[in-house]
Amino acid sequence: MAEMMYRDAVRETIREEMARDESVVVLGEDVVGGMGTAGGPEAIGGIWSTSTGLFEQFGASRVIDTPISESAIVGTAGGLALSGKRPVAELMFADFIGVSLDQLWNQIGKFRYMFGGKTRCPAVIRMAYGGGYNAAAQHSQCVHQILTGMPGLKVVMPSTPEDVRGLLRTAIRGDDPVMFLEHKALYGVSGEVPEGDYTIPFGHARQVTAGEDVTVVATGMMVGVAEAAAERMAEDGIGVDLLDLRTTSPMDEEAILDSVEVTGRLVIVDEAPPRCNLATDIAALVARKAFSSLRAPVEMVTAPHSPVPFALELEQAYLPSDDQVEAAVRKTLDYR
Amino acid sequence: MAEMMYRDAVRETIREEMARDESVVVLGEDVVGGMGTAGGPEAIGGIWSTSTGLFEQFGASRVIDTPISESAIVGTAGGLALSGKRPVAELMFADFIGVSLDQLWNQIGKFRYMFGGKTRCPAVIRMAYGGGYNAAAQHSQCVHQILTGMPGLKVVMPSTPEDVRGLLRTAIRGDDPVMFLEHKALYGVSGEVPEGDYTIPFGHARQVTAGEDVTVVATGMMVGVAEAAAERMAEDGIGVDLLDLRTTSPMDEEAILDSVEVTGRLVIVDEAPPRCNLATDIAALVARKAFSSLRAPVEMVTAPHSPVPFALELEQAYLPSDDQVEAAVRKTLDYR
Amino acid sequence: MQLSREQLLQAYRRMATIRAFEERLHDVIATGEVAGFTHLYCGQEAVAVGVCEHLDTEDKIVSTHRGHGHCLAKGCDVQGMMKEIWGSTEGLCKGKGGSMHIADVDKGMLGANGIVGAGAPIAVGAALSNKLDGEGRVAIAFSGDGACNQGTTFEAMNMAVVTNAPCIFVFENNHYSEHTGDDYAVGTANDIASRAEAFGMRVWRADGCDFFAVYETMRELLEYVRAGNGPAAVEFDTERFYGHFEGDPQNYRGDGELDRIRKERDCLQIFRQRVSEAGLLETDALDELDKAAHADVEAAVEAARAAPRPTAEDVLTDVYVTY
Amino acid sequence: MQLSREQLLQAYRRMATIRAFEERLHDVIATGEVAGFTHLYCGQEAVAVGVCEHLDTEDKIVSTHRGHGHCLAKGCDVQGMMKEIWGSTEGLCKGKGGSMHIADVDKGMLGANGIVGAGAPIAVGAALSNKLDGEGRVAIAFSGDGACNQGTTFEAMNMAVVTNAPCIFVFENNHYSEHTGDDYAVGTANDIASRAEAFGMRVWRADGCDFFAVYETMRELLEYVRAGNGPAAVEFDTERFYGHFEGDPQNYRGDGELDRIRKERDCLQIFRQRVSEAGLLETDALDELDKAAHADVEAAVEAARAAPRPTAEDVLTDVYVTY
Numbered sequence A, B: 001m002a003e004m005m006y007r008d009a010v011r012e013t014i015r016e017e018m019a020r021d022e023s024v025v026v027l028g029e030d031v032v033g034g035m036g037t038a039g040g041p042e043a044i045g046g047i048w049s050t051s052t053g054l055f056e057q058f059g060a061s062r063v064i065d066t067p068i069s070e071s072a073i074v075g076t077a078g079g080l081a082l083s084g085k086r087p088v089a090e091l092m093f094a095d096f097i098g099v100s101l102d103q104l105w106n107q108i109g110k111f112r113y114m115f116g117g118k119t120r121c122p123a124v125i126r127m128a129y130g131g132g133y134n135a136a137a138q139h140s141q142c143v144h145q146i147l148t149g150m151p152g153l154k155v156v157m158p159s160t161p162e163d164v165r166g167l168l169r170t171a172i173r174g175d176d177p178v179m180f181l182e183h184k185a186l187y188g189v190s191g192e193v194p195e196g197d198y199t200i201p202f203g204h205a206r207q208v209t210a211g212e213d214v215t216v217v218a219t220g221m222m223v224g225v226a227e228a229a230a231e232r233m234a235e236d237g238i239g240v241d242l243l244d245l246r247t248t249s250p251m252d253e254e255a256i257l258d259s260v261e262v263t264g265r266l267v268i269v270d271e272a273p274p275r276c277n278l279a280t281d282i283a284a285l286v287a288r289k290a291f292s293s294l295r296a297p298v299e300m301v302t303a304p305h306s307p308v309p310f311a312l313e314l315e316q317a318y319l320p321s322d323d324q325v326e327a328a329v330r331k332t333l334d335y336r
Numbered sequence C, D: 001m002q003l004s005r006e007q008l009l010q011a012y013r014r015m016a017t018i019r020a021f022e023e024r025l026h027d028v029i030a031t032g033e034v035a036g037f038t039h040l041y042c043g044q045e046a047v048a049v050g051v052c053e054h055l056d057t058e059d060k061i062v063s064t065h066r067g068h069g070h071c072l073a074k075g076c077d078v079q080g081m082m083k084e085i086w087g088s089t090e091g092l093c094k095g096k097g098g099s100m101h102i103a104d105v106d107k108g109m110l111g112a113n114g115i116v117g118a119g120a121p122i123a124v125g126a127a128l129s130n131k132l133d134g135e136g137r138v139a140i141a142f143s144g145d146g147a148c149n150q151g152t153t154f155e156a157m158n159m160a161v162v163t164n165a166p167c168i169f170v171f172e173n174n175h176y177s178e179h180t181g182d183d184y185a186v187g188t189a190n191d192i193a194s195r196a197e198a199f200g201m202r203v204w205r206a207d208g209c210d211f212f213a214v215y216e217t218m219r220e221l222l223e224y225v226r227a228g229n230g231p232a233a234v235e236f237d238t239e240r241f242y243g244h245f246e247g248d249p250q251n252y253r254g255d256g257e258l259d260r261i262r263k264e265r266d267c268l269q270i271f272r273q274r275v276s277e278a279g280l281l282e283t284d285a286l287d288e289l290d291k292a293a294h295a296d297v298e299a300a301v302e303a304a305r306a307a308p309r310p311t312a313e314d315v316l317t318d319v320y321v322t323y
């Protein structure tokens, strides 16, 4: 086991996959940096430092710096993937699916289906999502609630460096289009990473803490928030079965249903606003398929129905907190 | 009461609002038709015939035909609305939110919030959605599941000509951005329309059929599908409390919760694919706030997790049917 | 350079097949036998064929909502296409795509597209893939005069220039986007080609109703692009014989406009005239090809009518490779 | 045409205010006192002021992520802006928007924008609104050399041409989009203006570091647009003194590049030189304005530090007008 930062896990995994398979190609804005400048290329290697050094190692034909044209970035990835390459494209901020949604939703997500199953589109689209940087309404959003609903796309939300490595390998080696959502507040987080070329299959949740009193489901950044609450409550003897979904499409329905069958109580933590989001998706799953196990109303801890606000105090109030998770857990436990 | 077609209800309401308030402006592709041709303008009046004659009546400065540039269409509507006009823009097919989402989601939906409540953006964006025309994966989709989750937008889904008139008046006269979703299979449907200048407030569901055995919630095209099932079951003495939500944001939570309190059983019909959609949203609402009333698992009748297929048989199997609604109702009633 | 007799026959045969295919569909759609939105390519055959006769399988094309002509020119199977339009499981896309989504990736045909302007960025990706493989192969984005106003088309042109992609933007200016004239919707100092030129690409212009003009222009253009000079664009002046979609009353046409273009701008007639005048092909030989094309199309219609239909179970297959 | 003494003083005062505002922020951000993403406008002051000095409240502007200069030039309140950047409820946007979303619609400032390229279509709408009102007012979209590659920018230019909107596309070419040079990212036969020209607009080009060049160019351009001739575009060659965002190490700069542009291309220095040489304003008067600008900014910082903070209850207000 080695210690590794989340951002480094992203970059080193891409590097290894590029070395392993020459059909892997990286593209995006400033993924090289310094193109067309006196200071020369490789000035930045991606604003998240997730591609630093790749240009030097693999050259301009496999590390493609692009203009600010997100639709063309995703479309180019789609054309590469239809032609047998394995593009790993970066959208920089997840909020930029706004300017490229057609290519994600109506193009790469549907090629296989529209073409009668006769093609593959192994494009990985990486993007940094989520709040915590006071980056306000257009640079802080969650998008998994939008993308998970789109048939043809797979959606991955790693919460640890270990999962980044295992899930990104699966994404790049797989044959379907994958939305790889990296939480920007996790880039600087370090964690233990196993040696070796392991992969993590999609659709398998990770049990973060075990417990039989209440099921808590979270993804991405919210896993840590829920974990903090769970640890605190463990001191009071409250056993939280905390599941990190890791991928939301496909989603590990079985793990959720199995857990609720034991606990009878469910709290879902979702950084997205409350309407038509992943929390409602999971609540509906349980209300449909584990109704007889359920012993209390489902609780959801989500962002409010508002854009992400700028000011420190506002964003803090906006983002789901461990206190809110704890309150929700205690509320469901108090229900008789 | 007069008889009126759904498409005519759209057009005549726009015409009246344009006559009533000169700040109302229409824009979109082919909303005039024939611009720059030998046959001259007004050749079509919108491919859905929802703007026929408006150009003749109000002229080129208030009925603006646009190039194929959906981002610019929505953005132009946003700029008009910020400047005190009341644009009614047409996206033709709802699927084209893919090429214009940023302007909907990150711009017009957020101006008021980002600008600290100091402005209004009264833009109405109309679009035809839904299946039934074998128009395949890029011309048949539902989008309410995407738009409802976006804070700052209001989402309207009229199911009858009467509601078109009342809701479109409210949309155009209101001060918030409104996504006005017209089901393309309803355009040719006629219905009774009250005389006079009535409006229908957002957030108020309509009770389509009354009953105390089961609550069924539907929107748009699905209202008719659910109504057919309800009528058939009425013959067997099954009482369906069928709610047409009319608007999904804001949504009439009270009507749903009140109904479930009586019936204890809930079936939701949603034309969208099953993940993170409106059906899950409503299921979650009930699992959170009406848990103690609920006497059976929630049932969802939705499209499957696939793009909309082309062939007749496939699309028929894809779209939720009255048979499926009936089966879901009977299943929830059978639950003990 | 001269085309051989064989090449001439093949080119005409392909154009005749497109024509026969579309005219047959025109009739059939009027009866309601075929469902969905269908956009006919009739009138533009010389463009699709004049472009694609230069390509082989590894060269890719990306098409539009009006895609039948591009598909047939790139070698898609007539029966497979017809069955697709009929919605059969034996269709090129198993009945899941229909007219607006016909594709045959193995033939280098990366799909018709229902979203105007969506194809151009995809073509850039296909071009970059070919560039990586280093065999001088290209990718072609077909776009209409309407699509040239969509942001994606511009982004793709710029992206191709910046990445020096062997991508070719073929603008088929048939003077209409749906019911609107290009004079109105295409803001330009000059023409569509000049807008492409402003991105730093070399551009060409030619009469799209004259197969030989298209073919010669593309020969020159392809030589330039295959040599590694980066992307290029071309604008072809062409005509759409039918309405935007089947059922379009075409009130926007001028008096006598349709008659005139049918008479003066029919690319098949122009081809016949040229080869006759030059004594290259005999009328009989051409008539034979017309007949053969019609027979092929008729056989395809019969096959499509008899072909197996999908069932409800097919809805959920082909969404993913791995579930 | 000559500017009056008063006009000259006002122009310099505004430029000096922007400079002082940005330099103060540069220092403050380094200490961590201010949160969020902040992009400084320093170096480009002559563009914002040279453009906006021609405008009144009914003329609208739409800005970018690098919006402080445009805001100040259009008359936004210094204290209101500083408080917004600090996130106070007394900020221009009650602390909800922050640096990237400052707006003051009543002043005709329709917002900075965090999405590159998103402003241009909005400006077209504002221009059409002004056209409807028929008073000869315009709308201006500020865009960078990076934003000129975004599809929305092209769509907006075409839309403005087609609708004959009194919209002006001001391209501030500071030669960088983030860490990338315009030589790489802007595919063009010539320059950004030539791409705009290809849409059929009249275009201008000028040195964006020379206030007088900007001002005179805009006078001519505005006369043209206000007269109803439709949209226009202008490219200003300018410089960005700081990094893309605060904290950017700027490794992409050439040796001595920053020193050189500070020395040779500082629009405030160039202004001073011009007015001194022409004997229009005395150094003392200019120094006074610098001092006053600094004092204003200092007062704004003090006010922002003391200003009331939002609370959790404020999160859910201002989402809608009617709930």
Ligand SMILES: Cc1ncc(C[n+]2csc(CCOP(=O)(O)OP(=O)(O)O)c2C)c(N)n1
Residues within 6 Å of the ligand: B029, B068, B070, B092, B096, B099, C064, C065, C066, C114, C115, C116, C117, C143, C144, C145, C146, C147, C148, C174, C176, C177, C178, C240, C244
């Ligand atoms: C993004 C998008 N906007 C609008 C449409 C509707 N539409 C389909 S074809 C078309 C006109 C296209 O014109 P052009 O590019 O000239 O192609 P042509 O039909 O002449 O072949 C329009 C507006 C669409 N399919 N996609």
Ligand SMILES: Cc1ncc(C[n+]2csc(CCOP(=O)(O)OP(=O)(O)O)c2C)c(N)n1
Residues within 6 Å of the ligand: A029, A068, A070, A092, A096, A099, D064, D065, D066, D114, D115, D116, D117, D143, D144, D145, D146, D147, D148, D174, D176, D177, D178, D240, D244
């Ligand atoms: C749609 C979108 N893509 C990317 C970004 C990230 N980004 C912010 S500013 C910027 C560079 C913009 O360059 P330019 O238009 O030249 O403006 P400048 O920063 O030089 O003022 C980029 C890529 C963004 N905010 N929005």
Ligand SMILES: [Mg+2]
Residues within 6 Å of the ligand: C144, C145, C146, C172, C173, C174, C175, C176, C177, C178
């Ligand atoms: Mg056309």
Ligand SMILES: [Mg+2]
Residues within 6 Å of the ligand: D144, D145, D146, D172, D173, D174, D175, D176, D177, D178
């Ligand atoms: Mg720049």
